[in-house]
Structure formats: structure tokens, C-alpha cells
Amino acid sequence: QVQLQESGPGLVKPSETLSLTCTVSGGSLSRGSFYWTWIRQPPGRGLEWIGYVYHSGTTKYNPSLNSRVTISVDTSKNQFSLKISAVTAADTAMYYCARDRPDDPFDGGFDPWGQGTLVTVSS
Amino acid sequence: DIQMTQSPSTLSASVGDRVTITCRASQSISKWLAWYQQKPGKAPKLLIFKASTLESGVPSRFSGSGFGTDFTLTISSLQPDDFATYYCQQYLSFRTFGQGTRVDIK
Numbered sequence: 358q359v360q361l362q363e364s365g366p367g368l369v370k371p372s373e374t375l376s377l378t379c380t381v382s383g384g385s386l387s388r389g390s391f392y393w394t395w396i397r398q399p400p401g402r403g404l405e406w407i408g409y410v411y412h413s414g415t416t417k418y419n420p421s422l423n424s425r426v427t428i429s430v431d432t433s434k435n436q437f438s439l440k441i442s443a444v445t446a447a448d449t450a451m452y453y454c455a456r457d458r459p460d461d462p463f464d465g466g467f468d469p470w471g472q473g474t475l476v477t478v479s480s
Numbered sequence: 481d482i483q484m485t486q487s488p489s490t491l492s493a494s495v496g497d498r499v500t501i502t503c504r505a506s507q508s509i510s511k512w513l514a515w516y517q518q519k520p521g522k523a524p525k526l527l528i529f530k531a532s533t534l535e536s537g538v539p540s541r542f543s544g545s546g547f548g549t550d551f552t553l554t555i556s557s558l559q560p561d562d563f564a565t566y567y568c569q570q571y572l573s574f575r576t577f578g579q580g581t582r583v584d585i586k
Contacts, residue, residue, distance in 0.1 A: 394575075403567065403577060403578075403579045403580045404516075404524065404567055404569075404577040404580075405577070406569075406574065406575035406576065406577065409575075417574065419574065419575075420481065420574070453523055453524075455523075457571075457575070458529075459571065463529065464529060464530045464533070465512060465513075465514055465529040465530050465571050466514040466526045466528075466529035466535065466569075466571075467514070467516075467524070467526060467569075468526040468535065470523035470524060470525075471523065472522075472523055473523055
């Protein structure tokens with residue numbers, strides 16, 4: 358079955374760019390009508406949807422983060438990536454990648470999820 | 481933006497109890513709602529999508545209902561493995577999560 362795994366630096370300095378990659382295994386990122394998604398969760402708090410990319414490269418972002426976020430896809434590596442620019446301490450969070458299933462036969466929901474990777478913004 | 485509001489924020493219950501969590505959308509989202517369970521240190525797990533469709537492998541004691549703006553997640557008989565935090569999420573427009581409901585032991 359499809360599995361997702363996040364990777365990237367666990368520590369980022371304020372004002373710099375956070376970069377993470379999600380590697381998809383057990384299936385092709387290019388197959389099916391799925392949105393490849395990033396979600397984050399600050400310590401002790403709730404979940405925040407960041408945005409998604411389709412295998413064609415089409416993206417959609419949370420309006421609250423839109424100006425700082427870029428999500429891209431590399432179908433040759435079966436990976437998709439997240440970049441958040443000009444980070445502050447408020448961007449400290451567990452970052453998850455997940456598959457969004459908007460169409461038949463699933464009609465919704467994020468599944469599966471990666472295990473998550475903690476990113477701390479600190480000097 | 482569509483806002484999602486869950487209630488209660490925390491719920492104390494005992495094994496065997498029937499538990500109900502409510503989620504309200506700031507505007508109609510039709511049936512485009514999912515529910516997740518999250519345990520400490522773990523990624524969320526999808527329980528229900530399209531408001532009432534049980535994800536494969538999820539125990540039948542979980543059920544979802546609602547349409548439009550008001551939705552509920554019900555656990556018919558709470559089991560020890562069910563103590564966790566539950567989130568609703570809309571997917572009519574962009575994606576938004578509720579703030580979560582923690583179910584702990586009474």
C-alpha cells in the first residue's frame with residue numbers, strides 16, 4: 358500500500374526558508390486523482406492545512422500562508438516538497454505529508470499520512 | 481474561509497459510555513466532512529469521510545451523521561483504545577480542521 362515519509366532539517370533559523378520533502382512509496386504519485394498535501398501541527402495545538410499539489414503541478418494553498426508557501430512535485434522521484442519562506446517561531450510545528458482523496462471512489466479524507474517530522478525555528 | 485467549531489473541547493468518559501462530539505461549519509458544506517482520531521505522538525487516522533462513510537478497517541462503534549452545517553461523531557461504546565483527540569475537517573472549499581476534542585478517562 359502507499360506509504361509517505363517526510364524528510365528535511367529539524368532546525369531552521371528565523372527569516373530563513375523551511376524545506377521538506379515527502380517521498381511516496383508503494384504507488385505512483387502520478388496515478389489517480391489525488392492531491393499531495395502538507396499539514397502542520399504546532400506543539401500542543403490543532404491541525405492546520407498548508408496546501409496541496411496535483412501531479413500536474415497545480416497547487417492550492419491556505420490563504421493565511423499563501424504568500425510564503427510553495428509546494429512542488431517531482432514525479433520522476435515520486436516526491437513532493439514544501440518550502441515556507443521567512444519563517445518565525447510561529448512556524449515551529451510537526452509537519453505531516455498526506456494524500457487527499459477528493460474523487461471517486463473515496464470522495465474525501467486524508468489517507469495515508471506520513472509519520473511527521475518536527476521542525477523547530479530557532480537561532 | 482469556512483470555520484469549523486467542535487464541542488466540547490474536552491470530554492471525560494468511562495469505558496462503555498456512548499460518546500458524541502459535535503462539529504459545526506460556519507456555512508453549509510453539504511456532506512463534505514471527515515473525522516480523524518489522533519493519539520499522542522502519532523499522525524491522525526482517518527475514521528469517517530463524506531460525513532457518514534466509515535473508512536475501511538475502522539470499528540463499527542464509530543459512526544458519523546449530519547449534513548449542511550451540523551455534524552456529529554458518535555462512539556457507541558467507548559473502548560480503552562478510543563481515548564484520544566478527535567478532529568473534524570471540511571473539504572468543500574480549501575481544507576479546514578476543527579480545533580479538536582480530547583476524550584479522556586473520567
